Structure formats: structure tokens, C-alpha cells
Amino acid sequence: MLQKSFAETLGTFALVFCGTGAIIINQESGGVVTHMGIAITFGLIVMAMIYAMGEVSGAHLNPAVTLAFWLAGRFPARSIPPFLISQMFGAIIASGLLRFLFPANALLGTTLPIGSEMQSFVLEIVLTFLLMLVILQVSQGSKETGWFAGLAIGGVVLLEAMFAGPICGASMNPVRSLAPAIMSGHWEHLWLYLTAPTLGAMLAVPCHSILKTPVTIHPDPTA
Numbered sequence: 001m002l003q004k005s006f007a008e009t010l011g012t013f014a015l016v017f018c019g020t021g022a023i024i025i026n027q028e029s030g031g032v033v034t035h036m037g038i039a040i041t042f043g044l045i046v047m048a049m050i051y052a053m054g055e056v057s058g059a060h061l062n063p064a065v066t067l068a069f070w071l072a073g074r075f076p077a078r079s080i081p082p083f084l085i086s087q088m089f090g091a092i093i094a095s096g097l098l099r100f101l102f103p104a105n106a107l108l109g110t111t112l113p114i115g116s117e118m119q120s121f122v123l124e125i126v127l128t129f130l131l132m133l134v135i136l137q138v139s140q141g142s143k144e145t146g147w148f149a150g151l152a153i154g155g156v157v158l159l160e161a162m163f164a165g166p167i168c169g170a171s172m173n174p175v176r177s178l179a180p181a182i183m184s185g186h187w188e189h190l191w192l193y194l195t196a197p198t199l200g201a202m203l204a205v206p207c208h209s210i211l212k213t214p215v216t217i218h219p220d221p222t223a
Contacts, residue, residue, distance in 0.1 A: 001079065005086040007057035011049040012090030012175060015061050017097065018045040018107025020180055024102050039165060043158025048095045050150035058139070062173040064201035068132050072205045091179035095169055099183045108184040109175040111169035111193050120168035121196045128172045128200030131208075136208040149171075172197050 034040075034179035036221075043083040046061070049083045053059040066083045069075035089093045098108055113120035134156050138149045161170040177193035 004057040008086035009090035016094035023109040039161035047154025068201035091175040095179035095183040123168040124196035125200040128197040132201040174191035
């Protein structure tokens with residue numbers, strides 16, 4: 001478990017450092033990274049960490065993913081606390097380092113809704129639902145492994161960040177939003193980014209079960 005927890009810490013650190021770092025550097029450089037660059041950064045770092053850490057811990061990198069795997073019966077309850085603590089620790093270290101590097105940046109990549117809270121709440125539910133559904137469909141057990149898993153999951157992150165990021169931030173990950181909020185002091189919409197991704201990931205589990213249920217075709221007795 002120590003090795004798995006270390007992998008989750010490193011993987012989540014990389015995700016938050018590169019993803020929110022791209023947001024910060026885009027602000028600091030006057031938009032050089034661009035919104036497309038930010039979306040690509042998130043997608044690529046998720047893909048890279050799945051290939052790097054998938055065989056060790058499954059590369060969950062996200063408390064909502066861990067809880068959804070548990071709900072699906074593919075992850076032991078006893079492993080939930082060390083995974084969540086490791087993910088939170090890695091994210092906070094990343095945001096702390098970014099605060100050290102960019103002390104004048106007010107938000108540090110904090111996720112904030114552009115429109116209403118309800119609009120972003122629904123968007124985050126749907127985005128995380130789709131992401132988790134893909135994860136469940138392409139993963140092996142509770143591990144996001146395989147030649148195409150990283151490409152598929154990273155691609156979904158990139159896609160959703162690309163079109164929904166300008167409105168809701170496309171967090172899809174409670175610790176990705178928690179760590180910058182802690183370091184910047186912007187807590188005002190944090191509840192949204194803690195609850196909506198978790199709910200969205202949970203909703204993907206029964207849909208995955210339906211898709212995986214074998215369909216028995218009975219022969220027509222009159223034929």
C-alpha cells in the first residue's frame with residue numbers, strides 16, 4: 001500500500017502542478033499558453049500519469065474516481081483512506097509549490113464558475129459522469145491500464161476541458177479544486193467542485209453496470 005500511496009501522491013502532484021500551472025502561466029504571460037493549451041496540458045498529463053502510474057496504483061489521481069471504483073465493487077474499502085489522503089497530499093504540495101513560484105498570482109488556478117453555480121454544478125456532474133463512464137469501460141479492475149486506456153481517458157479530459165472549461169472550469173476532480181482554493185483562500189464556490197464531480201462519478205457506476213450486463217437472446221419458439 002505504501003508504494004500505491006506514493007504513486008497516487010506523485011501522480012496527483014503532477015496533474016495539479018502541470019494543469020493549474022498552465023492556467024497560472026497563461027495568466028502571467030498574457031495568454032501565451034491559451035485556453036486550448038491549458039486543455040491539452042490537462043489531457044496530456046492525465047494520459048502520461050496513467051501510463052506511468054497505472055500499473056502501480058491504477059492512477060486514480062482523483063477521489064471521485066476512487067469512490068466510484070469502490071461503489072462498482074472494484075476497489076476495497078480499506079484502501080480508500082490512504083488513496084484519498086495521498087491524492088490530497090500530492091495536490092496540496094503542487095499548489096504550495098506553485099504559490100512559491102508565483103506569489104503574486106491571486107487565484108493559483110482555483111476553479112470558479114463563470115455563470116451561475118447551478119449551471120456549473122450540472123456541467124460538472126455531466127462532465128465527470130462521462131469521464132468516469134469511459135474510465136470504467138476501458139479500465140481493468142480498479143486499474144486504468146492498457147495500451148488505449150491512457151489515450152482514451154486523457155482524450156476525454158482534453159475534450160471536456162476544451163469546451164466546458166470557459167464556463168465551469170471543467171474540474172472533474174475534488175482535489176484539483178481543493179488544493180488551489182486552500183492556497184489562494186478562494187473558498188466561495190468550493191462546495192460545488194467537491195460535490196458535483198463525486199456525484200457525477202457515482203452516477204456512472206449503474207450505467208456501466210447496465211452496459212456490462214450480458215444480454216441473453218432467446219430463440220423464437222415459433223421459428
